[in-house]
Amino acid sequence: MYTAEFDYKKVSSVADALAALKAHPDAKLLAGGHSLIPTMKLRLASPSALIDVSSIPGLKGIRLEGDVIVIGAMTTHRDIEHSSLLKDKCPILPEQAALIGDPMVRNKGTIGGSLAHADPAADYPASMLALGAKMKIESSSGARVVTADDFFVGMFQTAVAEGEMLTEIHIPANTKSSAYEKFAHPASRYAIVGVAVVKHADGTTRAALTGAGASAVRLPKLEAGSISSLVSAADLLSDNFASAEYRAHLVDVMAKKALARV
Template sequence: MYTSEFAYKKAGSLAEAISLLQQHPDAELLAGGHSLIPTMKLRLASPSALIDISKVAELRGIRRDGDTLVIGAMTTYRELETSDLLKAHCPIIPQAVSLIGDPMVRAKGTIGGSLAHADPAADLPASMLALGAQIKVQGPSGSRVVEAEQFFTGMFSTALQEGEILTEVHIPVRPGARMAYAKFPHPASRYAVVGVAVVIGPGGLRAAVTGAGEHAMRLTQLEQALAGKALTAENIAAACQGLLPADNLNHDLVASKEYRAHLVDVMAKRALMQAAGL
């Protein structure tokens, strides 16, 4: 199916992109386009304009700023996957993105596009929650920082306000942290039917799940069950039981609520075993 008519605007800077959003209030930002374009072709979205931010240089790149890793919103999955800086300090991100789609998807898809789109089955949101990431956004009134736990508010819904653009992701460096991501992929789309991210650091365990509910969420029951305990195979197995009730979980042709609840337990165990080196 063809999209409805729209104007195409190409932003050369962040300031220009914000200005264009003010001029076209119902416009959509075009990053990698893997989610937006299919939605438009199905007429599920009909923006009057697309604002292409793919060439905004200030939105790209990965760097370390003191005890924080800073990732530009337009950094591609491929750049995340091959980053030596992330492999050294935050290997869960290269691991997670290596499981996304195929090489063509990873060459164009971006971290900012994924987080702003907030697909309930996307891989990166769970990793952001487990890492304790912060999301920096900027709009006509200036910039602000949103904790990852407050950023994802519902299915395809975030804390982004009208006219704002996701600009950076800030991730605290956790020396000595062990981390892993495990997912059961959809056989066709490779999205997560269920995916679990875990980070074992000096402050204890942080765990999060994607694919199970309307948006990525912390697995607080798992974190509490293992608080102060050695990460042995026995303790992990005991903790990874009945982590989420099936009642409020997603269900579709691929997986029932009950099956997803089971997968949460299984993927949590696999991620923890991998992170613990067991």
């Protein structure tokens, strides 16, 4: 039950967080903790220090800035699920948030923590790609903005480099219609396959897949109008519950269901 020992530092600004990261190179940032703490309890991760960034003012909340929705990285799944701004301007996120974990997980877990963890079976990465979201990443040398397409690098790997931190998610407020269809693992309830489809006001459609492979990817064939054989099984994960072949099939099924709703 116990994690290995670690030093705990609670910070109240991004600058302090980045300074602490510099001081403890193998430290981890602690947001909601719902990806990190279970891993630490199984002693699969034993960082020497945790930097608690959950209560940095300004990193929590959802606001509209012109035609961009800005979501602070420390915004909880619950806040996303119940946000009237998002329900109006970006309904795929509340739809997805309601499918994450369970109510207790949603009450603590954060979008920033989830995205930075980049679990291949997490839900948000699909919508981030389909929405054309951008991630604001800060470091002691300043801030940079990365598109979702460049953010998800691989399994548990993102564009966030050592010494950096994800602080905001920027989403164009141009959703015309959207849908997320998830086929969940019956035990973990993580996505075996999750397909997000977003029709944008400019007439384009973006679609993306999570769960099936090592990291979330766009679905170019679907975006081009195809509805079958959207992905090759060769590119997908295979495990005890779902083979790559089955996942490939589910991608088509979920895509069809999502398309029917947009």
